[in-house]
Amino acid sequence: MVLLRVDANERPIMSLATLAARRDQAFGAGAPLFYNAPLHIVRGEGVYLFDADGRRYLDMYNNVPCVGHANPHVVEAMARQQGTLNVHSRYLHEGIVAFAERLSALHHAPDGGPTIESIVFSCSGTEANEVALRMARLATGKTGIVCTNATYHGNSEAIGKLTRIGVGGNAAGDVRAIPFPEMLRPLVPGASEAELVEAYLDRLRGAIRSLEEHGTGFAGLIVCSIFANEGLPDVPHGFMTRAAEVVRAAGGLVIADEVQAGYCRGGRWWGYEITGFTPDIVVTGKPMGNGLPLAATAASRKLVEGFRTATRYFNTFASSPLQAAVGMAVLDVIEREALRENAATVGAALKSALAERKARFATIADVRGHGLFVGVEITKTDAARTPDPDKAIEIINRLKDKGCLTSNAGAYRNVVKIRPPLVFALRHVEEFLPAFDATMAEIDG
Numbered sequence: 001m002v003l004l005r006v007d008a009n010e011r012p013i014m015s016l017a018t019l020a021a022r023r024d025q026a027f028g029a030g031a032p033l034f035y036n037a038p039l040h041i042v043r044g045e046g047v048y049l050f051d052a053d054g055r056r057y058l059d060m061y062n063n064v065p066c067v068g069h070a071n072p073h074v075v076e077a078m079a080r081q082q083g084t085l086n087v088h089s090r091y092l093h094e095g096i097v098a099f100a101e102r103l104s105a106l107h108h109a110p111d112g113g114p115t116i117e118s119i120v121f122s123c124s125g126t127e128a129n130e131v132a133l134r135m136a137r138l139a140t141g142k143t144g145i146v147c148t149n150a151t152y153h154g155n156s157e158a159i160g161k162l163t164r165i166g167v168g169g170n171a172a173g174d175v176r177a178i179p180f181p182e183m184l185r186p187l188v189p190g191a192s193e194a195e196l197v198e199a200y201l202d203r204l205r206g207a208i209r210s211l212e213e214h215g216t217g218f219a220g221l222i223v224c225s226i227f228a229n230e231g232l233p234d235v236p237h238g239f240m241t242r243a244a245e246v247v248r249a250a251g252g253l254v255i256a257d258e259v260q261a262g263y264c265r266g267g268r269w270w271g272y273e274i275t276g277f278t279p280d281i282v283v284t285g286k287p288m289g290n291g292l293p294l295a296a297t298a299a300s301r302k303l304v305e306g307f308r309t310a311t312r313y314f315n316t317f318a319s320s321p322l323q324a325a326v327g328m329a330v331l332d333v334i335e336r337e338a339l340r341e342n343a344a345t346v347g348a349a350l351k352s353a354l355a356e357r358k359a360r361f362a363t364i365a366d367v368r369g370h371g372l373f374v375g376v377e378i379t380k381t382d383a384a385r386t387p388d389p390d391k392a393i394e395i396i397n398r399l400k401d402k403g404c405l406t407s408n409a410g411a412y413r414n415v416v417k418i419r420p421p422l423v424f425a426l427r428h429v430e431e432f433l434p435a436f437d438a439t440m441a442e443i444d445g
């Protein structure tokens with residue numbers, strides 16, 4: 001680690017080095033940090049973060065504080081509830097019931113498909129996905145799960161099996177990965193969009209068949225509704241609608257992981273509205289508590305009751321009055337400040353400004369995304385547009401030096417990921433663009 005040298009004359013460097021060394025000791029080395037020179041952040045407000053030296057950064061990365069860092073309405077609700085009552089879920093409490101009702105009502109099944117009626121709360125996206133997997137396995141009596149090949153759904157042993165396993169990997173177990181659907185590097189080069197839908201569906205059918213042949217049977221498909229960790233690909237039109245049909249025809253359930261895609265991120269309440277399917281089970285997490293650990297697995301009453309009866313699921317910190325108060329406060333702010341509409345309009349302006357820059361900077365191969373979730377694909381300038389993760393990392397480090405926080409993501413780690421709090425406004429887009437232009441001018445070519 002570069003920063004281990006302590007220089008008594010340069011306070012910021014010394015303090016970063018000292019803290020980094022203490023962190024290595026306290027955490028054990030290996031805990032990830034962002035950026036070549038890590039940031040020491042001490043305060044947040046709205047879309048801004050402030051480091052120990054008082055420098056202000058425009059936060060274009062953090063989706064958890066969706067209604068803004070240190071949102072006063074959320075802080076007040078949290079303090080008030082914690083000062084009144086916070087206790088586990090085995091007592092009646094109206095707050096958590098009302099929150100579950102309000103959250104369920106935000107879902108709708110446009111094609112008369114399964115209705116979201118009941119909710120199991122938990123404390124992280126991983127836990128909520130675990131609940132979803134178990135729910136699907138209990139309901140179908142099968143264990144086989146299909147996921148995509150460059151996804152991330154969480155860090156537990158069972159959910160970790162779904163992470164970046166590679167197409168065809170793990171064939172002996174009860175997980176199969178299919179190629180994530182995309183237009184930029186399509187499964188069949190030169191194919192029409194309709195042909196691509198069929199090609200990707202064939203992989204799905206093949207994975208289901210493989211699970212059935214290996215005796216585990218098929219319980220369901222789990223996808224991030226907008227394939228966020230894969231790099232926000234443009235999905236061949238109609239793929240997810242058809243995929244959901246294929247899954248149901250095979251007796252499986254469709255699990256929408258909305259941990260990143262949900263809560264207005266894409267300018268719609270849910271990512272499944274963007275890719276056009278109706279899930280049986282919806283998983284949410286990150287933004288729900290604006291930083292308070294709060295996650296949910298939502299489904300029909302029948303599915304939820306099947307799970308509850310079989311498992312007697314209990315989660316000490318979940319379904320608490322505190323989760324309810326904070327979760328309600330977040331929904332209040334989203335609605336009161338029209339943050340869904342904000343994500344749609346500001347996100348569209350950001351995306352089109354970046355798309356314009358594709359013609360100016362040769363390393364930008366593609367600009368994609370939905371609402372306030374935009375990916376800028378960085379490649380070499382060869383004919384194959386080979387992904388260039390090193391350049392993407394250079395860009396995010398230089399953007400950080402100019403006061404804008406982003407990160408890199410995607411199947412090839414070459415996508416500059418822009419995903420600010422939902423309170424990001426047009427003036428913040430204006431603040432970002434000069435930093436982006438300067439950065440691209442420095443590294444392009």
Ligand code: PMP
Pocket residue numbers: 123124125126127129152153154155224228229257259260285286
């Ligand atoms: N699902 C998706 C799509 C995610 O991106 C993540 C976290 N990055 C998770 C689930 C896991 O959430 P958590 O870290 O809260 O367990």
